[in-house]
């Protein structure tokens with residue numbers, strides 16, 4: 001669900017692509033609509049081409065040369081997965097000249113091919129549906145009192161509370177939607193075992209990193225909070241509300257919040273990762289391996305607690321329909337029925353907060369964030385889009401309102417999918433707009449070939465921490481995150497004071513986290529039912545300083561190797577630390593760098609907390625609650 005270019009680097013394996021043409025995709029216009037001339041279009045569609053545009057467009061975008069290009073990207077980036085793409089375009093009369101969808105590469109661990117109907121989780125591209133659900137409630141005239149974009153969250157959800165009393169009192173629907181509450185990611189806070197009220201109850205214990213409405217900081221917890229509204233105001237779960245009000249009216253039959261339903265259709269892609277990738281040896285390498293599905297614990301059509309932040313599963317065919325609908329100001333592409341209320345798209349695509357402090361490349365602009373939609377220009381063309389990442393999947397869903405076209409790129413490449421969506425989107429735009437192609441794949445490969453800084457080895461004469469390792473093991477708690485039991489797995493607990501669960505974890509550690517424990521380093525491990533990570537590993541560095549990594553123990557079908565360990569070193573080394581704090585009989589751990597670049601601001605420019613004490617320096621402070 002994170003749109004963070006900064007977090008997700010690249011990688012692996014060869015691929016053979018399959019291409020499947022969308023039957024109705026053709027050069028002739030498949031649907032004609034008269035709505036294009038409507039005066040209520042959220043953004044005026046230019047009738048004259050921008051000066052840089054070559055108007056002799058290729059009739060079909062996913063032609064042999066695009067096929068060759070996408071297959072080459074998959075091979076160059078050694079992708080373990082594949083790509084599904086959708087492209088739609090209107091001519092100046094508002095007729096659809098292109099409605100295309102196609103698949104390339106590998107969908108599942110057993111080698112099935114991606115097609116136009118393969119379903120992917122679209123991560124944070126799910127958030128637009130959350131904003132639209134709120135917009136329907138805003139438009140609901142029978143609600144009493146009525147709500148609007150500036151309604152205070154506390155007036156609808158009295159339990160909503162934050163450490164900052166101003167942000168708690170003043171936060172509106174729009175503040176949550178546009179990521180300007182002052183709170184950073186805190187993605188490790190929510191658990192599969194939480195329901196929405198639990199996620200909301202934890203907020204008041206999470207540390208703020210900037211002032212209210214000061215800067216843009218991505219926060220999924222706030223979108224989970226927003227997804228509570230349908231259940232409070234319409235007595236429907238969020239997931240059903242969206243299905244009834246958007247998926248069904250648009251006949252997006254492949255689109256669902258239900259993992260089980262997507263699975264039963266037999267079209268679901270596996271998220272594909274690169275086992276054993278060594279970013280220093282080959283940032284693209286590793287063995288293709290299915291990663292554990294992020295929302296497999298979904299409650300069927302009621303979705304999971306994560307539905308509002310990142311729960312949508314969909315296909316390229318349905319994303320073509322969705323792009324058409326968005327380009328038509330919310331109207332159904334064939335019936336012309338109004339599915340999204342007028343003016344809503346104009347509101348949520350306006351510039352509300354600034355996402356970036358400077359453009360990443362000369363061809364792009366700054367990013368202005370609205371509500372789950374951002375504005376950026378590419379070579380002078382306005383794009384409205386959003387990215388999406390959840391484990392195993394990346395997506396980019398973009399439309400160019402002044403050019404009357406839209407592109408969706410969905411991937412199941414865990415490590416490098418984010419970059420591939422950018423490369424392929426830009427390639428398609430260059431082609432569709434008649435611009436000289438830029439070698440985006442080459443540019444990105446050069447950037448991603450630079451390995452991260454090496455970790456400093458643990459000193460051979462490392463000093464012992466202030467308390468013995470066995471005494472460090474036990475139950476820790478932060479009210480904003482929930483409890484974590486840390487177990488000493490190396491050296492194993494000789495005095496057998498460990499709990500039953502810790503004994504089981506320690507005795508099975510090489511099975512549960514194969515290769516996950518480094519020899520000779522005193523290490524504690526805690527199992528966490530986080531959607532992002534299954535285990536937290538705390539390794540001693542020196543004195544009271546520890547290194548923290550977040551690992552994923554992924555079940556396999558192989559009884560000889562029942563789990564494999566996902567440990568993307570590019571996201572762990574040198575990033576997270578824990579400082580031990582001992583005050584009398586109190587033991588605590590202050591975690592920092594915990595959001596892998598979010599708090600310390602790769603995007604938002606927020607410094608790590610500073611201070612003289614461990615508590616002040618901690619982004620998240622865990623108290624040891626057992627003796």
Ligand SMILES: *[C@@H]1O[C@H](CO)[C@@H](O)[C@H](O)[C@H]1NC(C)=O
Nearest residue numbers: 136137140142143144233234
């Ligand atoms: C509109 O609000 C009423 C409550 O006044 C609720 O029963 C109904 O489900 C809501 N409909 C939608 C589409 O939000």
Ligand SMILES: *[C@@H]1O[C@H](CO)[C@@H](O)[C@H](O)[C@H]1NC(C)=O
Nearest residue numbers: 161162163164165168204205
């Ligand atoms: C809201 O959270 C703050 C900070 O944790 C706390 O001091 C305050 O008591 C909470 N308010 C309510 C009504 O629970």
Ligand SMILES: *[C@@H]1O[C@H](CO)[C@@H](O)[C@H](O)[C@H]1NC(C)=O
Nearest residue numbers: 230231232234235236237238
């Ligand atoms: C609908 O209302 C009933 C009665 O108040 C309640 O028990 C149920 O949980 C509500 N359902 C949802 C999805 O909010």
Ligand SMILES: *[C@@H]1O[C@H](CO)[C@@H](O)[C@H](O)[C@H]1NC(C)=O
Nearest residue numbers: 249250251252253254317334
């Ligand atoms: C809805 O889509 C399905 C295929 O996904 C198609 O068979 C059906 O005819 C469509 N229904 C309408 C009303 O367009």
Ligand SMILES: *[C@@H]1O[C@H](CO)[C@@H](O)[C@H](O)[C@H]1NC(C)=O
Nearest residue numbers: 108109110111112266267268
């Ligand atoms: C491959 O895996 C998918 C998803 O797990 C499954 O639906 C399909 O039947 C499998 N196909 C083969 C040939 O094993």
Ligand SMILES: *[C@@H]1O[C@H](CO)[C@@H](O)[C@H](O)[C@H]1NC(C)=O
Nearest residue numbers: 054055056057058431434435
């Ligand atoms: C316009 O684009 C088409 C298709 O990409 C290309 O064949 C043609 O050479 C371009 N014309 C000019 C004047 O750039």
Ligand SMILES: *[C@@H]1O[C@H](CO)[C@@H](O)[C@H](O)[C@H]1NC(C)=O
Nearest residue numbers: 455456541547573574575577
């Ligand atoms: C452990 O933390 C220390 C101190 O921050 C750092 O220098 C070192 O590189 C880290 N090691 C790893 C493996 O991340």
Ligand SMILES: *[C@@H]1O[C@H](CO)[C@@H](O)[C@H](O)[C@H]1NC(C)=O
Nearest residue numbers: 459460461462463464542543
């Ligand atoms: C550990 O060894 C390094 C050199 O390898 C030395 O600089 C440092 O002072 C030693 N630390 C202790 C606590 O002995």
Ligand SMILES: *[C@@H]1O[C@H](CO)[C@@H](O)[C@H](O)[C@H]1NC(C)=O
Nearest residue numbers: 503504505507508511512562
């Ligand atoms: C872990 O170890 C216990 C015995 O300590 C055993 O009963 C259990 O099956 C093991 N679990 C796994 C996943 O290997």
